[in-house]
Amino acid sequence: QVQLVQSGSEVRKPGSSMKVSCKAPGDSFRRNGITWVRQAPGQGLEWMGRIIPRLNLANTAQNLQDRVTLTADTATTTAHLELRGLRFEDTAVYYCARGEYFTTTFGVVLPHLDSWGQGTLVTVSS
Amino acid sequence: QSALTQPPSASGSPGQSVTISCTGTSRDIGAYDYVSWYQQLPGKAPKVLIYEVSERPSGVPDRFSGSKSGNTASLTVTGLQAEDEADYYCSSYAGRYTFEVFGGGTKLTVL
Numbered sequence A: 001q002v003q004l005v006q007s008g009s010e011v012r013k014p015g016s017s018m019k020v021s022c023k024a025p026g027d028s029f030r031r032n033g034i035t036w037v038r039q040a041p042g043q044g045l046e047w048m049g050r051i052i053p054r055l056n057l058a059n060t061a062q063n064l065q066d067r068v069t070l071t072a073d074t075a076t077t078t079a080h081l082e083l084r085g086l087r088f089e090d091t092a093v094y095y096c097a098r099g100e101y102f103t104t105t106f107g108v109v110l111p112h113l114d115s116w117g118q119g120t121l122v123t124v125s126s
Numbered sequence B: 001q002s003a004l005t006q007p008p009s010a011s012g013s014p015g016q017s018v019t020i021s022c023t024g025t026s027r028d029i030g031a032y033d034y035v036s037w038y039q040q041l042p043g044k045a046p047k048v049l050i051y052e053v054s055e056r057p058s059g060v061p062d063r064f065s066g067s068k069s070g071n072t073a074s075l076t077v078t079g080l081q082a083e084d085e086a087d088y089y090c091s092s093y094a095g096r097y098t099f100e101v102f103g104g105g106t107k108l109t110v111l
Helices: none
Strands: A010-012 A019-024 A032-039 A045-052 A057-060 A068-073 A079-082 A092-100 A103-105 A107-109 A114-118 A122-123 B009-012 B018-023 B033-042 B046-050 B064-069 B072-075 B086-092 B098-100 B106-110
Touching: A019 A092, A019 A122, A032 A068, A045 A068, A045 A079, A045 A092, A045 B086, A045 B098, A057 A068, A079 A092, A079 B086, A114 B046, B009 B018, B018 B106, B033 B064, B033 B072, B046 B064, B072 B086
Parallel strands: A010 A122, B009 B106
Antiparallel strands: A019 A079, A032 A045, A032 A092, A045 A057, A068 A079, A092 A114, A092 A122, A103 A107, B018 B072, B033 B046, B033 B086, B064 B072, B086 B098, B086 B106
């Protein structure tokens, strides 16, 4: 199983920003997209967004649209998640996951997230 | 509140079968055959068990199977083993504006 490598834990103050990176293997961006998922302590998984570098396409969950920026550096096959205006409830483990994308009549889908990063704990604390 | 509804817990004895449901709407599970199931062991990243409703990645035991009827998807685990004790999450494609939604997760206990 391909391993995605994420950046280390962060502690941030409310109102500040965080940026998590996700390094994927060299050929990952040719047919794959990167999805970001977070998990608050003791809670379930929350889909945050996805980026498909080959299509120059990035989509974000509606409730996070004004605070999230997804980028990808194709030269280094590294994806980044930036979250601004941090709140206490943004404390979570943030995961990146890779999946092959397919263009369908009802949009671009990533049906199979086959590789995940180890997770990055971001703590928002005053 | 999660977009997809799962029972918070499920249990079974070793060797038994257990089925976990995942209920959505006609805008997600009912509309697309892009339902996935993930297993998450404590302190670990999720791992895909099932994708596209019933497809199993290589390496996933055939004790895990998926199905869908209407707006409800199901994960069945047969021949329960102690190592199956974990949290299980469903997800579904939800169209070109919502994209993807998760269930709230089900904690499976092997008695």
